[in-house]
Amino acid sequence: MFRYIVRRFLYIIPMLLGISSLSFFIMQLAPGDALTTMVLSPDISEEVVNAMRARFWLDQPPHMQYIRWIQRLFAGDMGHSFLWHAPVTWVIKQRLLNSLLLTVVSTALAWLIAIPIGIHSAVNQYSWSDKLLTFVAFIGVAIPNWFLGLLLLYFTVSRGWGFPVGGMTSIDFADFTFWEQVVDLGRHMFLPVLVLTTGSVASLMRYMRSNLLDVLRQDYVTTARAKGLSRRVVIYKHAVRNAINPLITIFGYQLGALLSGAALTEIVMNWPGIGSLMLNAVQGKDYYLVMGNLLIGSVMLIFGNLVADILLAVSDPRIRYE
């Protein structure tokens, strides 16, 4: 097991090289660079632009640019963002926490809600509450998050629900006391968290329900009931534990998607996270910012998968990694 984990960690290095060179290559294909707009501007002389080109190695051949970028990466420097006129690491750090705040809260809520609902639905299969819940879940899965977001925005504004639409804090946030700040942030978070939670509750609940239904059909459940254990004990001590196991894989995916999964929702709901940052970076041809985002997002995705594999091995004795 230990050797397996070490190998998986070592394996990340060539993967990241592959990912970064692929994304670098893609950005090279894009017409023009971040300085193209500067060239057109009458305020900036050609010498300044050329000096900037030289400073950020944009005048060198692509492979040299890439090698320089990798070299600097080991020093913890992801290059310079032309849109923000600041180091990429600084820009990403600003947005990273915002995105995580949204996704961590909504993922945690989704699990807290979906697991009990899924259990209830499976235990009371074909009851009216089960039918209602599965129907709602089906719709919840089919409705795209960004569309749910738009609908909520519409109702919030036209019905006057009183939640702030867009942004993360009020303008006078800095003047608030600590608790006022918490409340303000919570009010701003409400709509995007609601959107993200609804989507993942729907799919998690369906997984939980079908897993538990599978387990409840197993012989050992019948045996446990036959030897006189109460229904309650059989369901919660025997069945639910085994039904939750396969969900660990999903947990890994969600962990991996913490940074990138909410991108469209962030953009639609105007949340200052990594997703909206990425859109701006792509539109502004901000090479290094795009590369930085792709890299951070990929690291998270790989890490999530790794955690899922390890958790699965720990929790399920049938799985052995050599």
Add this chain to the structure above:
Amino acid sequence: MAKTMTEPERSNETTVYADGGAIRSPLKMAWRKLRRHKLAMAGMWVLIVLHIFAIFADFFAPYSEVTTDRRRTHHAPTRVHIISPEGKLTRPFIYGYDRVDTMRNIYEENHDVVYPIRFFVRGDKYKVLGFESNLRLFGVDAPGKIYLFGADRYGRDIFSRLAYGGKRSLFIGIIGLAISMSIGLVYGGISGYFGGWVDNVMMRVAEVIISIPSFYLLLALSAVLPPSLGSTERFMMITVILAFISWAGLARVIRGMVLSIRQQDFVTAAEAVGCSQPRTILRHILPNTMSYIIVNATLGIPGFILSEAGLSLIGVGIQHPDASWGNMLSEALNLTSLTRYPWLLVPGFIIFITVLSYSFFGDGIRDAFDPRAQT
């Protein structure tokens, strides 16, 4: 499988044995099971209707997708009446509308002007299969205009644009899936068949693509498209991009299946009788992954549709004036427009209905091809 079906003695429906049992081809069995799945059939019919609506957009849409009307910006949906002002039941008609507030685009019915809805009218010209025509299913006489689902900020008819947008939004899913399936099949087939270092290298390359967050990769790739691209080229390029980010996951699954199929005797037999390697892969191994492919295809199309919609929504996919369900919604991103003109959300509902139908249909298909499922 394909061969046995063309043989004359098997071509008739079923072979019935004395004990009442019957042999059917797998496809026929799946179809029988699917037909009993009510939701799946409902989904299928909705999809058929939507696709026909999109394919014959020129006929079903009263206006072309680029017909603007500066005097009717953000026109509210026109109400269709069947009770005449005298209180009698008549053919469907609409009233003329007056713009009573130019700032906020508020329109009111003018009961003095009546435009009966006419069917099979001559409208905007279009070309279909090389023929030029201007026959449209319905319309009203000029200067009246019928907006079933309202108009956007250029006074373009949303109903018409839904039809034209469907051409792109619906078929991007099918074409994109076909491309990514073909790549995934061949790539996974080769990787699984040869194994060893070939497999190792090919899978590592695929994993690089899987490991990049797909939406970020989509965004980065869409930046590559030059703004000067024509509308058809842009559509094709976006389809290719969508296929590019999705083939790798499929290739990995196919490779796993091929690895196990390769061990079976019939593959050894095919090699023994001298089948070439490409032939063995394409004719003997890959057809065995067919049921997985069919199920995966139906369940995979909504993903493509949603990706295109998402890209176009935020302005990096299909570009105006070409309609796509995603870019029609981008106007709704503006809160003022969204609350004043809620009919801008109609394309979102259509996307939702499409995705829902595909998942009902896909679920049915999956059950139908699942040998463990009860008949």
